[in-house]
Amino acid sequence: MTALSELAGTGIDGLDHVLRGGLPRDRIYLVEGDPGVGKTTLALQFLLAGVAAGERALYVTLSETELEIRQIADSHGWSLDGLAMFELSALEQQRRLESQNTIFHPSDVELTETTRAIFEHVERIRPHRVVFDSLSELRLLAQSPLRYRREVLGFKQHFIGKRSTVLLLDDRTSEPGDMQLQSLAHGVLSMQQMSPEYGNDRRRLRVSKLRGASYLGGNHDYAIRRGGIELFPRLVAADHHDDFPRESISSDVASLDQMLGGGLTRGSSTLLVGPAGSGKSSIAALYATAAARRGQRCAIFAFDELRRTAIERADALHMEMSAHVANGGVLVNQVDPGEMSPGELTTRMRRLVDEGVSLVVIDSLNGFLHAMPAEKHLYIQLHELLAFLGQRGVTTLLVLAQAGLVGNMVAPADVSYIADSVILFRYFEAQGRIHKAMSVVKKRTGAHEDSIRELSFAGGVVSVGVPLAGFRGVLQGVPEPLDGPA
Numbered sequence: 302m303t304a305l306s307e308l309a310g311t312g313i314d315g316l317d318h319v320l321r322g323g324l325p326r327d328r329i330y331l332v333e334g335d336p337g338v339g340k341t342t343l344a345l346q347f348l349l350a351g352v353a354a355g356e357r358a359l360y361v362t363l364s365e366t367e368l369e370i371r372q373i374a375d376s377h378g379w380s381l382d383g384l385a386m387f388e389l390s391a392l393e394q395q396r397r398l399e400s401q402n403t404i405f406h407p408s409d410v411e412l413t414e415t416t417r418a419i420f421e422h423v424e425r426i427r428p429h430r431v432v433f434d435s436l437s438e439l440r441l442l443a444q445s446p447l448r449y450r451r452e453v454l455g456f457k458q459h460f461i462g463k464r465s466t467v468l469l470l471d472d473r474t475s476e477p478g479d480m481q482l483q484s485l486a487h488g489v490l491s492m493q494q495m496s497p498e499y500g501n502d503r504r505r506l507r508v509s510k511l512r513g514a515s516y517l518g519g520n521h522d523y524a525i526r527r528g529g530i531e532l533f534p535r536l537v538a539a540d541h542h543d544d545f546p547r548e549s550i551s552s553d554v555a556s557l558d559q560m561l562g563g564g565l566t567r568g569s570s571t572l573l574v575g576p577a578g579s580g581k582s583s584i585a586a587l588y589a590t591a592a593a594r595r596g597q598r599c600a601i602f603a604f605d606e607l608r609r610t611a612i613e614r615a616d617a618l619h620m621e622m623s624a625h626v627a628n629g630g631v632l633v634n635q636v637d638p639g640e641m642s643p644g645e646l647t648t649r650m651r652r653l654v655d656e657g658v659s660l661v662v663i664d665s666l667n668g669f670l671h672a673m674p675a676e677k678h679l680y681i682q683l684h685e686l687l688a689f690l691g692q693r694g695v696t697t698l699l700v701l702a703q704a705g706l707v708g709n710m711v712a713p714a715d716v717s718y719i720a721d722s723v724i725l726f727r728y729f730e731a732q733g734r735i736h737k738a739m740s741v742v743k744k745r746t747g748a749h750e751d752s753i754r755e756l757s758f759a760g761g762v763v764s765v766g767v768p769l770a771g772f773r774g775v776l777q778g779v780p781e782p783l784d785g786p787a
Contacts, residue, residue, distance in 0.1 A: 575726025604668020
């Protein structure tokens with residue numbers, strides 16, 4: 302076997318990214334979390350990664366049976382060939398010892414026998430990676446915090462110089478505020494499961510301690526699927542920078558580009574805000590298909606409508622989106638905010654950018670907001686995401702639906718200050734008909750028109766008319782001629 306590297310990969314790509322390559326070897330680590338968070342799954346991935354690298358690995362199960370561990374592995378499609386397992390049913394030993402006459406308390410004898418049997422097995426196998434699942438059994442046998450600490454300290458001292466990287470799994474059954482394990486371990490991985498009022502459970506992991514090594518702090522979303530844990534590292538925009546030309550992105554509609562001073566600026570973010578049905582999604586699709594015709598790759602994340610509906614609507618406006626979807630120029634991703642965590646969403650966007658996507662549409666921010674555990678987190682998450690996309694040269698279009706149709710509009714979140722440009726959409730009444738209007742109210746990256754133009758989709762063609770110079774009050778919904786009453 303080749304010499305071991307200084308870091309032990311966990312078998313989870315996202316976690317290795319958080320750990321800057323893996324866990325420093327020959328140390329003891331604590332993996333803590335309530336039942337159901339995936340501690341056993343993480344431990345098995347850690348051990349199987351070692352087996353795949355030609356290392357000796359040992360799984361010591363103190364509470365579950367070997368059959369249960371193998372059933373977990375089968376559910377993920379894993380083979381445990383090459384992985385040594387040691388099952389110690391402390392409960393059965395307890396019953397056997399209680400039936401014997403002895404001057405010692407059964408738990409005292411059993412704890413000594415348990416640790417002795419474990420150490421004998423470790424000495425026989427001499428593993429490079431070891432998992433103890435879980436410490437709750439030892440805690441019960443120890444009966445007192447002092448003796449429990451001594452037992453864990455004995456584990457730590459036993460493995461000094463053994464060239465073993467050890468994971469101790471703990472289900473947090475200790476007294477509140479008891480930090481004995483955290484103080485003894487070289488590093489601590491905290492796993493958490495949350496149940497929102499609606500939607501699937503959310504899980505996240507945090508490296509709360511890692512002595513002598515750098516890591517990516519904060520909470521990182523993860524999911525447990527067939528094949529194991531997939532972890533989505535928290536996005537840090539400052540770690541991503543690309544050089545790119547500050548060119549204009551055209552919609553291929555001259556009057557719309559004129560409103561924006563020549564088009565959108567590459568690497569900028571644009572907020573399209575207005576009531577439902579006012580044309581926001583269609584304009585976003587217009588930019589995406591125009592970019593695809595120029596050979597660029599675009600991605601649309603649709604929260605509010607079916608993927609098929611988004612494609613058919615764009616096709617009805619002669620954008621030929623279905624053809625661009627077929628050749629890979631436009632990727633339409635239907636997102637269920639109740640099932641996908643924010644971390645998974647940003648990770649998916651990051652991967653698409655790495656694969657060459659240069660324009661991203663989020664339709665809509667209302668759905669993105671609903672995917673967040675609390676509204677206050679939306680601004681931080683969105684700011685980091687837009688900074689990342691901008692620094693990679695990706696042009697971003699954000700659709701935000703406002704409540705109401707005419708008059709005063711109310712948005713679920715004020716994100717206008719985050720975007721580089723803002724395009725406002727409105728309905729207005731004129732000559733007994735409902736019309737649509739649009740105006741560019743903000744553009745950080747250059748000059749823009751301050752006019753209000755009518756937006757039309759008549760005949761299946763996107764049309765941006767001349768400035769509505771003869772009216773006032775268009776954005777309020779009921780315009781008046783300029784020669785009318787003040």
